[in-house]
Amino acid sequence: MRSVITRALLLAAGLVTAVLLATAGFLAHSNASSSAAAADRQDVAVVAGVLAVSSDPDAVRGTIARTRAGAEGRLSVVLASGTRLGAGGGVPAASVSGAVVSVVPAAVPFPFGSVFLIAGVALAALGPALWLGHRPFTPVLAALRELSSSVGRRVRLRGPRELEELAASIDEASSRTAQLLAKEREMIADVSHRLRTPLAALRLDADAIGPGPVADRIRSAVSTLGHDVDRIIQALQPAEGESPGTCDVASVVEARMRFWSAHAADQGRVCEVDVGEPCRVALSPDALGAVVDALLENVFRHTPPAAPVGVSVVRHAGWVTLVVEDGGTGVADPSSALHRGSSGGGSTGLGLDIARAAAEATGGTIHLERGRLGGARVRLRFGEANSHHEPASPRAWRLWRGHP
Incomplete structure (x- = not known):
């Protein structure tokens, strides 16, 4: 100009x-x-x-x-x-x-x-x-x-009247767009959770049918629906520059584990839940709930019905760590399992990819290890909201208690 x-x-x-x-x-x-x-x-x-x-x-x-x-x-x-x-x-x-x-x-x-x-x-x-x-x-x-x-924020300027009117119009359009995006995300979250719960139950019932062509078709259809739901959940990630809000990890995990504990009881699994004290991360409740559902779905899908499962939440040194572990056979190649589309075991790896994206959105990390129950352990570190945390902060000691 x-x-x-x-x-x-x-x-x-x-x-x-x-x-x-x-x-x-x-x-x-x-x-x-x-x-x-x-x-x-x-x-x-x-x-x-x-x-x-x-x-x-x-x-x-x-x-x-x-x-x-x-x-x-x-x-x-x-x-x-x-x-x-x-x-x-x-x-x-x-x-x-x-x-x-x-x-x-x-x-x-x-x-x-x-x-x-x-x-x-x-x-x-x-x-x-x-x-x-x-x-x-x-x-x-x-x-x-x-x-x-002023991209991504409200425009506050003082100048010629025409430019002030233009800034007001841009603000109004931005606010309207943000409202539409929020409504769209709410709709996606509602649809995803409406589908998640019955889909998990349907998958468990399909696994109980036994072998046969009809059962295979049902399992294939359920798997396809699961992939579609995973893609819907990925759309819950907030747009760049938009604040996702915060949620209490303990409350979200406790709420989702009511559903998964009931399924564990139906299968005779031992389900250990330790959510600890309240702690907040910069994720929406729907996004964190999708992470919990994705990890627990992997456990119920890829481990024997009698294999135990444990879920814990630990707050330490500016980090919030979510651990999901099972008593299955573990993961043969943990490094490749964290890459989308190459987890093996008949899975697309989308669940771990959803968990990885959520952790990295808060500045955290994901780790796949062998846990104390003998099977796989997925450890997610989320940066605690409104808290200073160094990348080299030590791991919470409770994560290693009982580890071989």
Whole structure:
């Protein structure tokens, strides 16, 4: 914007300078012509005064020689006797006692020196003129910079009325967009959780059917639905630059474990739950609930019905650690299991990917290890909301209690 204003000011200054030079040249030339004509009239008056007193050729000739026009050969006198004194030609300018005084107008050159002087002054004044020309646009430029740097936040600027109205319109549009996104996310969360619970129960029932083509088709359909639900849950991640809010990890885990503990009891599993003290992380309750559901679904899907499961939440040194472990056979290749689409065991790895994305959104990490129950242990470290935490903060000691 500043370059556009500079070009406009330079164009305007160029046009004004051109008009100024043309006008100054014309006026200087006209002034010089008027001065030369006045000097010629004065010379004619001097000669006419001598003629009024005497018609002596020598006296008149001497007077002509003393004038500027006469010295330049532009003034002549024709006496009543017909005698011509001085250079011939010219325009009759006066008639005295029968004598006629004539003068040739002087040739006035164009005043290039004056024009060049004016042009130099104009160039010297160009810098201050640009500086002064930019000053009225300073509030506009400041408002535009504020407007361009206000992505993701409300626009607060002071400037021209039109820009303030534009900022208000942008704020209104942003607020409306945020409301629409929030409603969309609420709808996605509602749909995902409505599908999660019956889908988990349906998967458990499908596993209990036993072998056969019909059972295989049911399990395939349930698996497809599970993948679709996982994709829906991933859409719960907040847009970039948008605050996801906070939630109490202990409350969310406790609420979700009511459902999973009931399923564990139906299968005869031992289910240990230790949520500890309240602790908040920068995730929405729906997003954290989706993480818990994804991890527990993996446990119930990939371990024997009698395998125990344990869930714990620990707050330590600015970190909140969620641990989900089981008594299954563990994971053969933990490093590859954390890569989306390559977890093995007939799984897409989407559940662990959802957990990883949620942990990293708070500045945390995910770890897949062998747990104290003998099977896999997924350890998620979430950065505690409104708390300082260093990346090298030590692990909570309770996570290692009983670990081989």
